[in-house]
Amino acid sequence: MTERDNVIKLEKEKKRWNNIVGITNIATNPGGTKRIPVWKKNKAVLWYYPSPYKKYNIPVFHVYSLVNQPYILDLTPGTSLVEGFISNGYDVYLLDWGSPQYEDKDLTLEDYIVDYLQQAVKRALRNSRVSEISMIGYCLGGTLSAIYAALFQESIRNLVLLTTPIDMSRPPVFDKWIQAIQKGELDLNPLIDIWGIIPAEYIKYGIRLVTSPIYFSQYLSLLRQAYETQYVVRWKLFNKWTNDHIPFSGALLRNLLDLVAGNKLINGDLQIKGKSVYLENITANLLVISTSEDRLVPDELSQPIMDKVFVKDKTYKHLKGGHVSLALKGRMPDVLQNWLSDRS
Secondary structure, X not given: OOHHHHHHHXXXXXXXXXXXXXXXXXXXXXXXXXXXXXXXXXXXXXXXXXXXXOOOOOOEEEEOOOOEOHHHHEEEOOEEHHHHHHHOOOOEEEEEOOOOOHHHOOOOHHHHHHHHHHHHHHHHHHHHOOOOEEEEEEOHHHHHHHHHHHHOHHHEEEEEEEOOOOOOOOOOOOHHHHHHHHOOOOOOHHHHHHHOEEOHXXXXXXXXXXHOOXXXXXXXXXXXXXXXXXXXXXXXXXXXXXOOEOOEXXXXXXXXXXXXXXXXXXXXXXXXXXXXXXXXXXXXXXXXXXXXXXOOOOHHHHHHHHHOOOOOOEEEEEEOOOOOHHHOOOOOOHHHHHHHHOOO
């Protein structure tokens, strides 16, 4: 190795450790893609991202989970799934549920489906002056999307479910708790009544229990690639997101525990406003994607919906990656881009 090579290596190492030591001083702000608020209710906001390259009349409506901030979909230029959609010619809507506070402790699953999701979809349809949307649901947001599609299928042309729990018969996490609830050996209702709203910190600790040691592997990635300043910026934003959980309505948690314990969605036992939710009623074109390294929602929780939905146009894909890998590519995944463009 020449002296010049040693100097280059030394400078690279110096930059790497400077970035690691000074990571708290690196300014970062999630998002950046131009957006407009077009509907608000309580803490929820419907964001509209108009595409300057619009090719498709059918807009995309993103429904994110209820336990994390949705800015993971628009993390930073170059690492923004929203940016990927609009650059491919889609107008984009994103439902940001907001951060529930104690006064929201009585919000139920019915409230989220009918008073929030349905109303936001209606506003998106009016804003775009169209009669149909493509709905894309992530994780628990996908579960809500499937429920919505089974109840109000007339407004959805395409339904995409990404890493979405549907069949709860074999929960991969807290399975002993679920079994105890099913047997009547564990009653969390008194605890939920005391809390009212489940603190964000408790949500974070629950996720950590499931994802360790994978969660800590990102620090090894930082150590290896810290000489790339742009990588450090993305790493810091992603790390911020992993710690930026959202409080949870106690009433909603009670509903979801009941949903999981009885596997009510797959069994057709769920009711919303007195109306039974049957997945067989979904009429939208269906794409379901799971990922190989997802410890939160493995494929056996997602795949069974394929046997419940009877539309001719339905596709299931099992891709390499983790729970949020699809959101971090900075572009539309190829399988999603090809599938959606043919149906928009």
